Amino acid sequence: SxxxxxxxxxxxxxxxxxxxxxxxxxxxxxxxxxxxxxxxxxxxxxxxxxxxxxxxxxxxxxxxxxxxxISESYGRDLRFYSIRGEAVACMQRISQGDFRANVALGASVEPYPVTSGIRTIAADIYEQTGLDFLGIDLLFGREKPYFCEINVMPGLEGIEKASGINVAGKIIETIQSDFT
The missing domain is CATH 3.30.1490.20 (ATP-grasp fold, A domain)
Structure with a gap:
């Protein structure tokens, strides 16, 4: 499943x-x-x-x-950052009165744990796409999250602020290790 x-x-x-x-x-x-x-x-x-x-x-x-x-997710969603299929940081985005939870539209961010389910989704999406660096958006569902979209050029400011994780640094480390 x-x-x-x-x-x-x-x-x-x-x-x-x-x-x-x-x-x-x-x-x-x-x-x-x-x-x-x-x-x-x-x-x-x-x-x-x-x-x-x-x-x-x-x-x-x-x-x-x-x-x-997906009404359960009205005004809120999850964004996590995946590096080669490993979920490295996650945040919940919460809107004030808009069904969209984009930070660019004024949504606030808060930390969210990288769960085993999120790790599985990161690995699945990497296996399907082969994309090294991406933001993955999930909507809240009753039993399981819903896949929303993949972002190949996601902003990092919100997720770094919410998670306290230097995602940009992890990207650079990954690229550097390819050359060493």
Whole structure:
């Protein structure tokens, strides 16, 4: 059994019929723009009007990942940093009144333990991707966390502050050891 769940999702443009998205994902659902960072193009779609706003605010050819809304994780998530499949630091991000928990949008950070489950997820994702240095975001679920996303260029300030761990130093040590 996997250490995490994956939210139901659809890939498409805002031309997809609203009713077919709701049929597959339920309401509300989340729209994630594929080129964004720091929570800028992440929207909560609560009704047909908020879905139609996507077509007004973005080109209709823009690709979106439409995703099941995980209510247990409203305004909070976990970010951990993985170096070659080893979870080295973790934090919980907590928003004040926004469903997104991005530090760039004002969320606060607090330490969170690197659990055996988080270690397993780090190893699994490294095995699947082969990516050496990344931030992994998880949403809180009832029984298990939900995989949210991988960040290949995550900011380090929040996680270093929350965990007290010099993640940048660990990255440099890892790279240096490749050359010695």
């Amino acid at each position: 996997k250490a995490f769940l994956i939210p139901k999702y659809l890939l498409g443009t805002s031309r997809l019929p609203f009713s077919s998205i709701v049929e597959q994902l339920g309401l509300p659902f989340v729209g994630k723009g594929l080129e964004s960072s720091m929570g800028e193009e992440i929207v909560c779609i609560r009704d047909k009007a908020s879905y139609e706003e996507l077509s007004l605010n973005y080109p209709s050819s823009k690709e979106w990942l439409f995703e099941e809304f």
